[in-house]
Amino acid sequence: MPSHRYRDVYSRVEVPLTDRDWPSHRFTAAPLWVPVDLRDGNQALSEPMDPARKRRFFELMVRMGYKEIEVGYPSASQTDYDFVRLIAETEIAPEDVTIVVFTPARRDLIERTVASVRGIRNEVVIHMYTATAPTWRDVVLGRDRAALTELILSGGRDVLELAGHLPNVRFEFSPEVFNLTEPDYVLEVCDAMTGLWDATPERPVILNLPATVEIATPNVYADQIEYMHRNLARRDGVILSVHPHNDRGTGIACAELAVLAGAQRVEGCLFGNGERTGNVDLVTLALNLHAQGIDPMIDFSDIDEIRRTVEYSNRLEVHPRHPYVGDLVHTAYSGTHQDAIKKGFAEHRARARTEGRPESEIEWRVPYLPIDPADLGRSYDAVIRVNSQSGKGGIAYLLEAEYGIELPRRLQIDFARRVQERADSTGLELDAAQLLELFEHEYAAVGGEGGAELLTLQTESCDGIARTSVSIRVDGDEHSGTYEDVGPVEAVTALLRERGIDVEIVSLHQASIARGNDSEALTLLEFLDETGARWVSGRDRSVLTASVTAVLRAARTIAPLAAKPA
Structure with missing residues (x-):
């Protein structure tokens, strides 16, 4: 490996910290969690969220109890701008939820951002960022330290001019790539911004210090955060925030040590979506606290519904080994693990009987299971059946x-x-x-075997708009429709919805059945009905017909289609 081409972080950023307090600190309470899925996570998706997916994700986070949510980058796309306006013009955001919007330090984009939040009754945070690290200054921005400071302050003055008079608006500044910026320079810039914005305990400024590209061991990031925590001016008027990424696979550790070092606020994404290897995972962070007896202040009592919504919105599946939420995290294959878990359950029940208390109130100490699956809304079936x-x-x-x-x-x-x-x-x-x-x-026999046939399917693009036209025959009756910016399966579900049958698809998988020289397509479709998640299949030489057949079989279980006599 050509490792000589890379420099160690200590030669790039030397933190002037000779002693440190964070190793002796312990968690006593949860920090303020700020999900950035609708902005940072969204911009990392190959197919950014449409308004429906974005709204469903937002409403999930509200139900879970998040009190500050970054909702978009309104100057970057019309979709993001429109979503912020939706919040302004409707009541989908409860009064106690703070709305965060993101902007670069450029006047025209700041103007667009401020325009997007006008009329929002909630508290609003305008989050301005600029990259500050040497490589970004030299390669991307072409400015030395003095010139970059003036660019940042100019943006800060624009924010103050355009939004400083709004009583419900506070400010946030991120020196992007903080962790690769010289400590003295980032301290200088942050102090200049809190001075410009007159940070006070009554109207605090958020200073967000991102590990935009993770390049060091977590203890280095903790030292950097503690240095800022100790030396920032107007510290009582600052909410110190962190935004770790996961390039080295240690984003969780970076966030946890940063909180021990003085951070009060953590930005991240549910299940860790984001650029490259992702943002820090807010679910894992919060449930790590739960596993230590600390209330994370977020409701994870239906973890599978949370996962389904996130998968639907991101169109990314959560890995089966993902901490806490993966399909396999409460499953043991090893016989020794199985035996220990069974004995742990028996001992837990016995302690509950001895103490005369419900099992849900007894200290959890079942081997191999760090938390009780019931805390996450999961039954014991998968564990007991290991x-x-x-x-x-x-x-x-x-x-x-x-x-x-x-x-x-x-x-x-x-x-x-x-x-x-x-x-x-x-x-x-x-x-x-x-x-x-x-x-x-x-x-394959779910809902009966009434006729289900795809008659026509046509996709075309005109003036930048993709249209899918579909026609199906169900039990002798023909139905057709044309839909914009959707695929074939979504078009069929839309057509069914118009008939009053709403098929909510959780996941769709393609497989095949091979028999000698013949091979048939097999579509495996997971959907929701009143009893929960269910499966159906569709099988045909055509992948498309197999998928349509599966959707129609799902529809029959929800509302049986009328059969037409021969």
């Missing part, structure tokens, strides 16, 4: 080895339960052919 996890894997292996069908993890769990019921009722072993037969019975 003995059968290898059975789930065997079922999935047989279907894949014999027919090439790869089942998503959550479908593996659902199907394994049905296989177990069949095995218990017959007392016999099921081979691969019987598994396929049972699979088709359980997921």
Whole structure:
């Protein structure tokens, strides 16, 4: 590896801190959490959120209890501007939620940003940023320290002129790439901004110190934060904030040590979405506190609904091993782990009986499970059934080895339960052919077998607008419609919705069934009905027809379609 091409961080940023207090500090309360999913996370998506997805995500964060939310970059796109105006013109933001908007230090963009927040009744934070690190100064901005300071102060004066008179508006400044900026310079710039904006305890200024590109071990970031915490002017008028990224995979540690070093506020994303390797994960940070007996002040009691909404809005799946939320985090395959967990549950129940208190009030100390799955709205079924996890894997292996069908993890769990019921009722072993037969019975026969046929599908683009026209025949009746900026599956769901049937798709997976020289497409679709998440499948030589068939079968379980006599 050509490691000689890189410099260690100590030769780039030397923190003038000879002693440090943060190693002896302990967590006693949660910091202020500020999700930036709708801005920083959104700009990192290959398909940025449309208004519906953005609103659903915002409403989720409000329900979870976040009191300060960065909602967009209104000068960067019309979609972001319109969403901020939606907040101004409706009541989707409760009065106790602070709205944050993001802007560069450029007058015309600041004007656009201030215009977007006019009429918002909530407290508003205008968040201005400029990169300050040497490489950015030299390569990107072409300014020395003095010239960059003047650019930043000019932007700060514009913010003050345009919004300083608004009583519900406060200010935030981010020296982007703080962690690669000389400590004396970033301190100089931050003090200049708090002086310009007259930071006071009654109207504090937020100084956000981002590890925009993570380049050092977490202790270095903690030293940098403690240096600023100790030396900032007007410290009692400053809310010290951090914004770690995860380039080295230590964003969580950086945020935790930064809070121990004096940070009061943490910006990040739910499940860590963001540029490159992502922003720090606010869910993991908060639940780490929960696991230490500290109230994170955010409601995670339905973690699966949170995950579904985030996956829907981001169009990114959460990894099955993701801390706390992944499908496999409460699952043990090892026999020794399974035995310890079962004994832990038994001991927990016994302590509850001895103490005469509900199990939910007893100290949690079950081996291999750092927190009680029930705290997150999960049942104990997956944990108690860990003995059968290898059975789930065997079922999935047989279907894949014999027919090439790869089942998503959550479908593996659902199907394994049905296989177990069949095995218990017959007392016999099921081979691969019987598994396929049972699979088709359980997921391909859902809602009956009325006629479902895709008649036409056409996608075209005109004047920058993509249009999808679709026509289907269901039980002899033809239905058609044309939709803008949606794909084929979304077009079919829209067409069904017009008939009063709302199919809410959680996930859609494509597989195939190989039989000799023949190969058929298999669509596996997870959707929600009144009982929760369910699965159906569609199968055809055409991937598109298989997908449409799956959507129509899901529709039949929600509201049976009227059959037309032959």
